[in-house]
Amino acid sequence: MSDKELISVQKVIVHHNLDEQFIESIESFQLIEFIIKDSNKYLHTEQLPILEKIIRLHYDLEVNMQGIDVINNMLDRMDSMHKTIQQLENKLKLYE
Template identity: 30%
Template sequence: MNERISIEEIIRLYKIDYSFLNQLIDSELLHPETENSIQYIIYEELPHLERFANWHYDLDVNLPGIEIIHQLLNQLEELKNENRRLLHNMPKFENWEDAEF
């Protein structure tokens, strides 16, 4: 079982609006678990929640903006991983003139 924290506790600790948290859940940026009619967020998602809350409250970014920024950062991470994979699999040449293209 993953470690988790209840939505009520998140609202109290992070001092965020319930409606904002619900918007994040409705847009599938957060994925709560429900047990005995209590919703929980797993600890692994807390860094995302903190980032979204910072963007929203500190930078005044609305939900569509948060969704776009999140998607672009995910794409950037995927491109970095693909670049690392390609560089790792690329043959090593002593001299680029020896390479066959």
């Protein structure tokens, strides 16, 4: 993983006007995996949309961390079920 694929959490905090406690809560609920490098915390660029979704859920809709965790788990399960349905539909088309 190159440094170009990492974003400083400090920059995200400043850009989105967040507090450190919010980031610590996200980390404690393991909603996003942070990377420690040179005693600084970084975020992989692929996880930035997930972080922004969490920010919107928390600040715009006032969902707490437990609720965000439940929502993320449900969305992951729905995505998995959708993929399974797609695979089954493709198999079914082979037999038609």
